[in-house]
Amino acid sequence: MTEKSTIYQIDKLVEYQENSVVSKELVKKETGTITVFAFDKGEGLSEHAAPYDAMIQIIDGKLELTLNKKLYTLEKGDMIIMPANAPHALYAAERFKMILSMIKSE
Numbered sequence: 113m114t115e116k117s118t119i120y121q122i123d124k125l126v127e128y129q130e131n132s133v134v135s136k137e138l139v140k141k142e143t144g145t146i147t148v149f150a151f152d153k154g155e156g157l158s159e160h161a162a163p164y165d166a167m168i169q170i171i172d173g174k175l176e177l178t179l180n181k182k183l184y185t186l187e188k189g190d191m192i193i194m195p196a197n198a199p200h201a202l203y204a205a206e207r208f209k210m211i212l213s214m215i216k217s218e
Contacts, residue, residue, distance in 0.1 A: 174208055176205050
């Protein structure tokens with residue numbers, strides 16, 4: 113976890129690694145998590161669902177997100193909120209970094 117009351121450059125908390133997805137959990141609480149990810153080009157996550165609402169914020173590059181069978185392209189500065197239990201998949205047509213904030217309450 114990341115130390116509190118410290119200023120960080122969010123895009124430098126994880127670095128790209130060839131042929132990999134890298135993640136660092138910044139906050140982990142019973143009520144939710146905040147995780148930063150770096151996806152190398154060609155990497156992704158297959159379709160899955162989470163039982164809670166989640167927000168993705170792109171901090172570098174470009175993400176192809178399939179959410180409820182619809183394709184979205186998100187670039188640096190974009191964000192999207194994914195509803196609980198919505199099937200989604202991620203693909204890095206080019207490498208990207210994102211923040212995933214998951215709220216674990218109903």
